[in-house]
Amino acid sequence: MDKFLTTDQVADRLHLHQNTVIRYIREGKLAAAKVGNAYRIKESSLANFVGEVEPPTTTARIVAVANQKGGVAKTTTTVNLAAALGALGKKVLLIDLDPQGGCAVCLGLDTSSLQRTVYDVLVHRAVDLGKVVMKTTFGFDLAPSNIDLAGAEVELKQTLAQESVLKRRLQPALDAYDYILIDTPPSLGILTVNALTAAHHVLIPVACEYMALRGLKMLLDTIENVQTVTNPGLTILGVLATKYDARTLNSPEVYEYLSQFCQRQNIRLFNQVIKQSVRFMEAPNTGKPLIQLHPELDGAQAYQQVAQEMLYA
Ligand SMILES: Nc1ncnc2c1ncn2[C@@H]1O[C@H](COP(=O)(O)OP(=O)(O)OP(=O)(O)O)[C@@H](O)[C@H]1O
């Protein structure tokens, strides 16, 4: 006979937050019966849920990590999620679409010595994505960038359908990966628009700092424009609160404000909050993603849980 499980037990089995399980039930994705105030889930319903909602592995889900505000942990988030999804057995490609080349820097690579980068893929038709992709020892592949990419902003202007160049250039990689994560620069220029046009989902890191929400409305307007003009299928995967420091008055206040904002806009706010930790700042010096350097840290575990939730997005 089918065994009944509590939301807590389901959360445990799927490595998800309990609130996420409850959200799936309320959204009708996971079948459950209400007993008093609590939900009970049949084991067979759970099996159906896992079978149905895990995305097909034949074509890559493309996730852009974007926020035009600088220093909100876009690069940290992209690198750690790439490593976390890799650790979950997924084939992952990380595309660095920022001329600062932060992804390569985080992995200990010297960006000035790179022969070919994402710049070449965007600007020179003869250079396939495969020619710039490199294997890393962290469970994912990387298409790195460096300052050359700044030139693409100008050169793309002379290209037809300049917003969808990346989307076209990614096509050959779709069958080779389960996830393609795109790190974007701190601007809403043509590079970020290319990322949003190529992506199925956008994940928005927001630092729990002074003026965190400044510009968030502008980002949502850009996403809406992209949805209208170049990518109707784009959805917001969620907002991820980063750099949360409970010792300050500021972070809890900003978080509360962010939570109300997301509720009003009907946007998901991830249950996981990435806490402020000096370990994140030290990680780039070691050339390793934090989730591999200090897997036991709160922040590392939170990124692992977000990656786990991405499997069911
Ligand atoms: N949870 C955290 N705690 C403490 N420091 C963090 C945390 N996350 C990121 N950082 C640090 O904050 C700085 C900015 O992070 P990161 O480069 O990931 O942001 P970004 O949004 O990609 O920046 P940019 O807009 O310049 O591309 C880095 O020094 C990084 O190590």
Ligand SMILES: [Mg+2]
């Ligand atoms: Mg960055």
